[in-house]
Every structure is written in C-alpha cells, then in structure tokens.
Amino acid sequence: GDSVTQTEGLVTLTEGLPVMLNCTYQTAYSTFLFWYVQHLNEAPKLLLKSSTDNKRTEHQGFHATLHKSSSSFHLQKSSAQLSDSALYYCAFMPNYNVLYFGSGTKLTVEP
Amino acid sequence: DAGVTQTPRHEVAEKGQTIILKCEPVSGHNDLFWYRQTKIQGLELLSYFRSKSLMEDGGAFKDRFKAEMLNSSFSTLKIQPTEPKDSAVYLCASSGDWGPNYAEQFFGPGTRLTVL
Numbered sequence: 001g002d003s004v005t006q007t008e009g010l011v012t013l014t015e016g017l018p019v020m021l022n023c024t025y026q027t028a029y030s031t032f033l034f035w036y037v038q039h040l041n042e043a044p045k046l047l048l049k050s051s052t053d054n055k056r057t058e059h060q061g062f063h064a065t066l067h068k069s070s071s072s073f074h075l076q077k078s079s080a081q082l083s084d085s086a087l088y089y090c091a092f093m094p095n096y097n098v099l100y101f102g103s104g105t106k107l108t109v110e111p
Numbered sequence: 112d113a114g115v116t117q118t119p120r121h122e123v124a125e126k127g128q129t130i131i132l133k134c135e136p137v138s139g140h141n142d143l144f145w146y147r148q149t150k151i152q153g154l155e156l157l158s159y160f161r162s163k164s165l166m167e168d169g170g171a172f173k174d175r176f177k178a179e180m181l182n183s184s185f186s187t188l189k190i191q192p193t194e195p196k197d198s199a200v201y202l203c204a205s206s207g208d209w210g211p212n213y214a215e216q217f218f219g220p221g222t223r224l225t226v227l
Contacts, residue, residue: 032214043115043202043218044154089154097142097206097214098167101154 002027002094006102013109019062019077021105023090026071032093033066033073036101039086047088048075080109113138115219117203123225129191132222135184136205144216145169145178145188146202154202160186193226200224 004025013019025033032051038044050057050066050073057064062077073090090102116135124130136143145157158178159167169176175194180186190197200223204216 034215043220045218046215049215093214096159096161096166097208097216098144098156098159099216103153 002029002092002100004090004092004100004102006088006090006105008105009103011105011107013080013107015082015109015111016079019075019080019084019107021075021088021090021107023064023073023075023102024071025073025090025092027092027094029094033064034091034093034099035062035064035073035075036089036091037086038089044087044089080107082109082111085109115203115205115217117201117219117222119222120220121223121225123227124193125227126195127192128226129189130193130224132188132190132201132203132224134186134188134203134219136186136203137207137217138184140205140207140217141183142206142208142216143180143186144204144206145186146204148200148202148221157188157201190224193224195226198224198226 007022034049035047036044037047048057048059048064053068064073064075066073085108088105091099093099118133141162143160147155147157157169160180163180177189200221202221203219206216
C-alpha cells in the first residue's frame with residue numbers, strides 16, 4: 001500500500017553543521033512530495049513541494065530533490081541554525097488532495 | 112487573507128462528554144481536512160471533505176468521531192463520547208485545487224483537547 005517513511009525520529013545537530021532528513025515513499029501513483037515544518041506551538045507550514053523528477057526545489061535555505069528512481073525526497077540544508085529546531089514531516093499525495101504524512105523527525109539544533 | 116481558524120484553542124472535557132470543535136477554512140478553498148496529532152502517532156487523517164462532500168472518514172475513527180461541513184466556510188468535528196485516549200491536538204487544514212498553491216494544505220492553529 002501507499003506509505004511514506006522517515007527513518008529518524010530525533011536528530012540533534014550542532015549549529016553550522018549540515019542537515020539531512022531522510023524521506024522515502026512507496027506508491028504506484030505519480031505524486032507530489034512535500035516537506036512541512038512545525039515549530040513549537042505553531043501550525044505545520046509547507047516548506048517544500050515537488051512533483052518533478054530530478055529537479056532541485058529550494059526554500060528558506062532548505063532544498064530537496066525528488067528522485068523517482070529511488071522513491072526519495074530527502075531534505076537538506078548546508079548549515080543548521082538554531083531557528084531550524086522544529087518538527088519536520090515528509091508527505092506525499094498519491095491521489096485527490098489527501099496527504100499521507102510520515103511519522104515526523106524532530107530536529108534539535110544546539111549552540 | 113484570513114487563514115484557517117479553529118475554536119476553541121483549548122478544551123478540557125470529562126470522560127464521556129461530547130465536545131464539538133470548529134473550523135473555518137481559507138475562503139475559496141474546496142478541500143477541508145481534520146487531523147489528530149499526537150507525539151506517538153504523528154498526524155492522522157480523521158476526515159476529508161471536497162466541496163462539502165465527505166470523501167474520507169478516517170476508518171478507525173468512525174465510531175466516536177463525526178465531522179460535518181454544513182457550508183463551504185464552516186466545519187465541525189464532534190467527539191462523542193470522549194475518552195482519555197482522545198487527548199491530542201486536533202488540526203484543521205484546507206487547500207485549493209488550482210493555482211500556484213495547488214495541493215498545499217494550510218493548517219489552523221489547532222485545538223488542544225485534554226480528556227480527564
């Protein structure tokens with residue numbers, strides 16, 4: 001069945017180090033992939049979305065590339081900031097407008 | 112433009128009570144979603160409406176959870192009767208089906224429910 005997997009539940013980094021959060025998915029449909037970010041006591045907000053194979057998508061210093069061959073959409077940033085500490089959800093949309101969310105990755109950036 | 116609004120922001124209920132959560136989607140959005148968010152399960156879809164028609168009702172949540180959308184600008188989620196395991200944040204989201212924000216879901220601030 002359709003599913004999305006985020007392998008890391010918790011990631012702790014030192015400020016300035018690169019960020020990489022993993023996301024893989026499984027579906028028989030052509031699909032949109034998304035990253036949502038949720039800061040403490042706030043609503044989830046869209047960070048990135050893509051439906052184009054092998055095209056890099058960037059926003060607010062983060063980037064991700066959809067690779068349909070490996071069913072992946074990993075989130076990356078070259079240098080973590082304290083303000084990046086948040087919960088990150090990967091999601092995909094196999095049909096209609098329904099999003100299937102991964103289990104989330106809590107990113108903590110320390111000084 | 113107003114975003115998604117949800118009321119109340121916090122709700123405390125006794126076990127067995129009926130509670131109703133409210134949501135107003137972004138004006139012009141045709142799709143409305145209800146989610147439950149917990150630390151263990153993450154985001155779980157409860158209901159999905161397209162143009163006021165119920166498209167998905169979240170399977171496992173059918174028995175005590177009922178979402179309704181009586182008009183395009185207002186939706187409710189009723190939990191009856193409440194149980195302590197229902198303690199969670201309930202999020203409402205809406206999305207449009209055209210334009211540059213196609214498929215992007217806009218979330219409300221959520222209602223934090225505590226069932227004693």
